[in-house]
Amino acid sequence: MSRHLLEVRDLRVHYRRQHRKVKAVDGISFTLAPGETMGLVGESGCGKSSTVRAVLRLLKPTSGTITFEGTDLTHLSPKQLRPHRRQIQAVFQDPYGSLNPRMTVDQIISQPLRIHGLEARDRVDDLLDLVGLGSEHARRFPRELSGGQRQRVGIARALALSPRLVVLDEPVSSLDVSIRAQILNLLKEIQDRLGVAYLLVSHDLSVVRHLSDHVAVMYLGRTVQAGTRGAVFGRSAHPYTRSLLSAVPTVARSRSERIVLTGEVPDPAAPPPGCHFSPRCFQSAEACFDLEPALANYSDSGRCACHFPLPAPPLGSAGPDRHQRTI
Amino acid sequence: MSATILDVSNLSVVFGKGSAAVPAVRGISFAVARGETLGIVGESGCGKTATGLALLGLLPSSGRVTSGVARLGNRDLLAMSPRELRGIRGRRLAMVFQDPATALNPVLSIGRQVSEAVAAHNSELDRAQAKKRALDLLEAVGVPDPAARYRDLPHVWSGGMRQRAVVAMAIANRPRLLIADEPTTALDVTIQAQVLDLLRLVQGETGAGLILISHDFGVVAEMSDRIAVMYAGEIVETGTAGKVMETPRHPYTAALLRSVPDLDLDREQLEVIGGQPPNPSLLPSGCPFRPRCFLSGGRAVCRETAPRLDGEKGSHQAACHFAAELAIR
Numbered sequence: 115m116s117r118h119l120l121e122v123r124d125l126r127v128h129y130r131r132q133h134r135k136v137k138a139v140d141g142i143s144f145t146l147a148p149g150e151t152m153g154l155v156g157e158s159g160c161g162k163s164s165t166v167r168a169v170l171r172l173l174k175p176t177s178g179t180i181t182f183e184g185t186d187l188t189h190l191s192p193k194q195l196r197p198h199r200r201q202i203q204a205v206f207q208d209p210y211g212s213l214n215p216r217m218t219v220d221q222i223i224s225q226p227l228r229i230h231g232l233e234a235r236d237r238v239d240d241l242l243d244l245v246g247l248g249s250e251h252a253r254r255f256p257r258e259l260s261g262g263q264r265q266r267v268g269i270a271r272a273l274a275l276s277p278r279l280v281v282l283d284e285p286v287s288s289l290d291v292s293i294r295a296q297i298l299n300l301l302k303e304i305q306d307r308l309g310v311a312y313l314l315v316s317h318d319l320s321v322v323r324h325l326s327d328h329v330a331v332m333y334l335g336r337t338v339q340a341g342t343r344g345a346v347f348g349r350s351a352h353p354y355t356r357s358l359l360s361a362v363p364t365v366a367r368s369r370s371e372r373i374v375l376t377g378e379v380p381d382p383a384a385p386p387p388g389c390h391f392s393p394r395c396f397q398s399a400e401a402c403f404d405l406e407p408a409l410a411n412y413s414d415s416g417r418c419a420c421h422f423p424l425p426a427p428p429l430g431s432a433g434p435d436r437h438q439r440t441i
Numbered sequence: 442m443s444a445t446i447l448d449v450s451n452l453s454v455v456f457g458k459g460s461a462a463v464p465a466v467r468g469i470s471f472a473v474a475r476g477e478t479l480g481i482v483g484e485s486g487c488g489k490t491a492t493g494l495a496l497l498g499l500l501p502s503s504g505r506v507t508s509g510v511a512r513l514g515n516r517d518l519l520a521m522s523p524r525e526l527r528g529i530r531g532r533r534l535a536m537v538f539q540d541p542a543t544a545l546n547p548v549l550s551i552g553r554q555v556s557e558a559v560a561a562h563n564s565e566l567d568r569a570q571a572k573k574r575a576l577d578l579l580e581a582v583g584v585p586d587p588a589a590r591y592r593d594l595p596h597v598w599s600g601g602m603r604q605r606a607v608v609a610m611a612i613a614n615r616p617r618l619l620i621a622d623e624p625t626t627a628l629d630v631t632i633q634a635q636v637l638d639l640l641r642l643v644q645g646e647t648g649a650g651l652i653l654i655s656h657d658f659g660v661v662a663e664m665s666d667r668i669a670v671m672y673a674g675e676i677v678e679t680g681t682a683g684k685v686m687e688t689p690r691h692p693y694t695a696a697l698l699r700s701v702p703d704l705d706l707d708r709e710q711l712e713v714i715g716g717q718p719p720n721p722s723l724l725p726s727g728c729p730f731r732p733r734c735f736l737s738g739g740r741a742v743c744r745e746t747a748p749r750l751d752g753e754k755g756s757h758q759a760a761c762h763f764a765a766e767l768a769i770r
Contacts, residue, residue, distance in 0.1 A: 157629035157630065157631060157632075158600075158629050260717050261485075262717060290484040290485050290656065290718070291484060291656060291657075291658070291697060291700060291701060292484060292696070292697060292700055292713070292714040292717075292718075293484075293717060294700070295700035295701075295702075295711035295712065295713045295714070296713050296714075296715075298702065298711055299710055299711055299713060302710070317629065317630065319630075319704055320701070320702035320703060320704050321702060323702065323704060324702040324711070347704070357631060358630060358631060359704060361630045361631045361633065361634040362630055362659065362704055363633075363634075363637070363657065363659035363660045363662065363663040363664075364659045364662070364663075364703065364704055365658055365659055365662040365686055365698060365701070372634060374631075374634045374635055374638055375631045375634070375635075378599050378601055378602070378632065379629075
């Protein structure tokens with residue numbers, strides 16, 4: 115038995131689209147320890163959603179293994195999966211679409227308990243309390259709740275079965291700024307109290323930074339940089355990570371520090387040869403277009419898939435000067 | 442003194458009728474100068490989108506303007522007939538919407554839609570000339586090889602490219618004022634950076650005023666010369682971007698700035714604005730932000746009197762009885 119709660123090894127998810135193979139996830143590996151948070155970050159089409167859908171077994175991976183508490187989930191039948199599903203729950207992005215409008219909050223939260231044949235009576239009140247709602251909310255319908263309250267209901271439902279792992283798929287993306295902070299704080303408190311592990315997916319780097327212990331930056335189905343939060347955010351060694359970080363408009367930073375990438379994420383059905391990021395990279399050299407870089411350590415706790423990993427930026431700067439980047 | 446393009450005073454918008462009427466915008470005033478970017482920031486339901494739609498005469502049928510004057514040049518947008526507005530919209534005043542997937546007609550080629558935007562206000566151009574202009578515009582907004590992609594349907598293009606096409610349509614007639622409502626919210630961050638750069642570029646070239654409406658303080662901070670923060674249908678703070686962000690004088694602005702997770706800062710807990718924005722039809726007495734305010738401390742004046750925008754006009758104003766206390770903190 116390993117000390118990991120979740121271990122994903124060389125996961126591949128391939129789709130067929132109009133007779134072309136799309137490698138949505140192309141060899142992703144990571145581990146997650148109990149009570150910790152792993153954040154997957156990247157833009158549309160990077161494979162982060164396919165990865166968590168595979169972990170939830172909402173889709174069957176093409177190859178690779180997903181080991182949860184020592185059991186490989188990839189080849190289990192639906193019936194064999196069932197006891198494990200109790201331990202892996204999910205909170206979805208849209209609290210409007212993910213709650214059944216015809217069910218009361220009480221029914222929504224107790225449904226997983228009933229499905230697994232467990233006593234629901236007192237549990238619902240406890241769960242409502244845990245997520246900062248009152249027992250008076252139990253009889254309400256989702257339409258009577260605000261977006262933030264709905265997301266709290268979604269979190270309560272995910273926690274109903276006392277899972278060891280909760281998948282958070284863009285948990286605050288559809289919420290207002292002031293409500294976002296409330297939910298992020300709540301998720302942290304719950305983790306401190308219950309010791310649940312989170313697998314977080316977000317396109318929002320600041321959310322990932324706020325919640326995660328470990329981070330993997332994904333691009334076109336591959337991990338381009340991974341490590342502890344400190345390692346990844348302290349030294350954005352991969353040019354993609356660095357440009358992603360610098361592209362986020364923030365209140366504190368001036369726009370002159372920004373790296374604006376040219377072009378767009380290529381079609382995943384026809385990824386560029388060599389390093390997938392090479393056509394958009396501000397420092398690509400000849401080798402980059404032929405040879406796929408492997409993940410290699412750039413520090414004790416950080417790995418990066420780049421032939422020319424970047425040094426740590428000087429303090430107070432988000433990236434290389436704009437005028438120096440046209441290499 | 443810079444030339445004012447748009448001067449809005451006392452704009453109010455109401456949705457619904459009679460006892461079900463909901464005030465969405467409550468007597469706001471602002472101005473935009475030539476080449477200037479005004480960022481309007483706030484959360485859902487604060488009235489920022491209704492403000493933009495009212496100026497364009499595009500409010501849904503349940504909404505109506507109940508007071509106000511909006512001068513574009515020497516004419517009042519709010520007093521125009523639909524026909525007069527049609528003559529101005531797309532020519533003097535243009536809009537970039539949030540979602541390029543729904544702003545474009547899915548069954549017409551992108552080229553045709555851009556050339557229509559050109560032809561609508563230039564009846565002297567024939568088809569070939571309008572097409573030529575459309576190609577120039579697509580080129581100008583950074584669409585690679587527009588001639589080869591002219592006949593593409595919108596779904597073939599990526600979100601970022603579609604938003605470029607929408608921007609091309611908006612600037613087709615070199616409008617004096619652009620209104621962009623969440624122009625990059627539907628886009629990935631690296632593409633967002635490209636589109637923001639593009640908006641700055643076209644603004645620099647056309648000298649248009651820009652009203653940028655967003656919930657994202659980062660986007661607004663980066664783009665704006667001046668900022669207006671809206672809450673419950675009112676502008677609660679406005680001023681130059683530097684002043685509003687560095688020395689906010691309204692507790693809502695201050696709290697909003699602190700509740701955003703920061704990429705350059707590790708914080709165990711985010712500062713939270715308790716509760717949620719008020720229901721616009723059940724506003725609390727006095728200051729609408731009072732129930733969520735960390736500064737009020739239950740003081741009577743906050744409960745009894747709605748604060749008005751106070752301070753140096755054009756430089757920095759806030760609607761808070763105790764703005765001075767915030768400055769000291």
